[in-house]
Amino acid sequence: MQTVIQQETIKKKRERIVRRRDSWHLYLMILPAIVLTLLFVYVPMGGIVMAFQEYKPYLGITGSKWVGLDQFVFLFEYPDSSQVIWNTLRIAVLKLFFGTIATLTFALLINEVRKKWVRNSVQTFVFLPHFLSWVVLGGIFIELLDPKNGLVNQLLGALGFESIFFLGDNNWFLVTVVGTEVWKEFGYGSIIFLAALAGINPALYEAAQLDGANKWKQMWHITLPSLVPTIVVCLTLSLSQVLNAGFDQIFNLYNPLVYAKGDIIDTFVYRIGLIGGNYSFGTAIGLFKSVVGLILIVGGYRLAYKVAGYKIF
Template sequence: MLAKKFRRQWPLHLMILPGVILVLIYSYWPMVGIAMAFQKFTPFKGLFGSKWIGLDNFHYVFALPETGQIIWNTIFISIMKIGAGLIAPITISLLLNELRNELIKRGVQTLIYLPHFLSWVILGGILIDILSPTNGIVNQVLGWFGVEPIFFLGSNKWFPYTLVMSDIWKEFGFSTIVYLAALSSINPSLYEAATVDGASRWKQTIHITLPGMMPIVILMATLSLGNVLNAGFDQVFNLYSPQVYQSGDVLDTFIYRIGMQNAQYGVGTAVGFFKSIVSLVFITTSYALASKFANYRIF
């Protein structure tokens, strides 16, 4: 039976084979390097010639005075991004849903979706220019209202919130599409019945639109828990500087500096391994929550 089924589906297996090979090469084979987390790794000796030191790399990392602050920065920035990443697209999708002019609606969707396709290298240069405390357009506008120039990318007070706002600016357009798709699946007869009963647009939003969106909102919220230790390396790396390490240094940038710039490969791998374990726990938990509350299953 299985052999007959395989013969019937062999073109599909053949089609997926290149993808499986790429996943094995680039996702599973590099996992052998996790062994460096338990070694005093030396490039000249290689993975199998370096000295095994057990958990010493982990003890060293957690003994560093800045480790606690870095973990806090990562969690704080990630949670703000997750929260704002839910509120902003939901709000915009509700507003777009109220537009009756399809031309304006499509135009707005295109404009807010465009930043998603730009890399943080490009957006980082744009943000550095527009947020400059000397000639940036944002501080020029604030100056019209008598506000002193703000060093958004050089102040520990403002930098985390600048990261969150710029991340939302880049990504909320993509998330909006998901919620607009959820809105399109709501039965129009519910709105017709509510209109006959005299319900205002606000009442319809509260009692029909939001409950209709709730399953996808729960799904997106629970799945985003897996990214609680991913504060966004590309963004932070292109925007931060040593003067904002106190509030903006996250685990990914810490791994880059200690592992690549300082050549402490074993220590960097240990931090990355710790991050992966915590992320696995959150992803597993979020998948269980999504399965229970949003009926979302992969298998």
Template sequence: MIRKWRRELPLHIMILPGLVFILIFSYVPMAGVVIAFQKFIPARGLFGEQTWIGLDNFRYVMDLPSFTKVFWNTLYIASMKLVLGLLIPIIFSILLNELRNELVKRSVQTAIYLPYFLSWVVLGGILIDLLSPSGGIINGLLTSLGMEPIFFLGDNKWFPTTLITSDIWKNFGYGTIVYLAAITGIDPGLYEAATIDGANRWHKAWHITLPGMRMVIVLLSVLSLGQLLNAGFDQVFNLYSPQVYESGDILDTFVYRIGLLDAQYGVATAVGLFKSVISFILIAGSYFFAYRFARYRIF
């Protein structure tokens, strides 16, 4: 046991900074959960004498006319991101795998992967310029085609679509790399046998490539269920404005406004705790299904 521990000591030291980070920013703040059940007054301190009000903060939140809309926005935006975030990388990785020119293939991989490394602060500024109704490139193109300019970031009809599309554009390159790695693990002999039998590229993709990717697809699908209520605070915060609260306000931005801007700390903590409990149930369920269908285990 001691010999094994010494052999693995460098690995434990390597993960130590990550464990400390999680401890400080994820576990220590959990002491603040009690605020959800208090009429919290900051001047009295977290462990000072506060007024306990039970579930009143939760009742207050549930009675807010905007909460149902916020919850629906979160569910809709996150669900569309998850579904399209799975489908588009799968389709693109299969198409990319069919390219025979390695230079073109690697160039495309690099191009679609680059946005993944940019923060939403940077991409938000880029999108605001591109989608501007007055001087943006996109609306300039629409105007040149005889169409009316679209206020993508200020119209409740278009804002959710803009969020979903821009998120897919930013992240689908990473998913494509993952699925391409899964494709490389497929036995080339299967393709050779299919060629001898007269199968074309579409037949090979449908009967060999997709089944060969099945385990990875199932694994990523079930693990993504835990993120069903994470619609992307960074993205929404950098792109939305009061005029699109109706269609773009999500739980995270709702908590930000109520807690930090309106100073209703107990109510904001109640909303955050509500989201955390639902997310915990979804994550637990996703890991169960991941083990059930893909034999995935944490350890």
């Protein structure tokens, strides 16, 4: 007993020495990432000062007029700004919530499929919608959801329901936007979870089977807990995107009837004329989003630690 402990401590000591000796390797290993980030992200980041200027391309950052917080004051005093910020949050959170659930459920279910051809073909097919752009999909969905001649409403009609103007009613618009986004991305998103599932040690399942645990118990006690880190990482990092509700999608589907719930920050910025070259306002909006994203990530990190006991970094 005594000798075993002694041996252990000797081992640990030796190991510690080895590690300390070549710990400078670690700095070497992380150097490329730091240099590239410094150069290509931090150097241009000075452009953020545009948010506090009235930037003119021909004057440059050094020559443009300083306006302090004017761009932000404009954003927050704008009568519609709170509406579009809330709309953005609502859509993004709904997408995040239902998207994660759908992706996770799909990954768990496909993981249970035994037949190899089903598994492989389903995985390949659900991956496809990710590659279709919203410009194309927008056209398809407008057609499918047409209140009069659309396939969906014809189906509803055949089942005895009244026709629904999906893209013209504020609540249905939300449903449509969230639903189509989930449909488009769940297959692609599930790849991360599938990779995590592939990493679970099969010995765990074998042991559980010996203990007589059925499928549900195995899923509940082995599979899900193994996925928690991945879920936490993905959710936390996604929080940075919470003010991006998907411009391409909304822009191709929305219309004046659904401004009340469908108008988001990006469509608002688009209409206000960011395309018109108002770089400063665009930068200010970007900065606002980034700051909110940072706050949420830090918050999410703390929350994840408290609730799941997991530190993502």
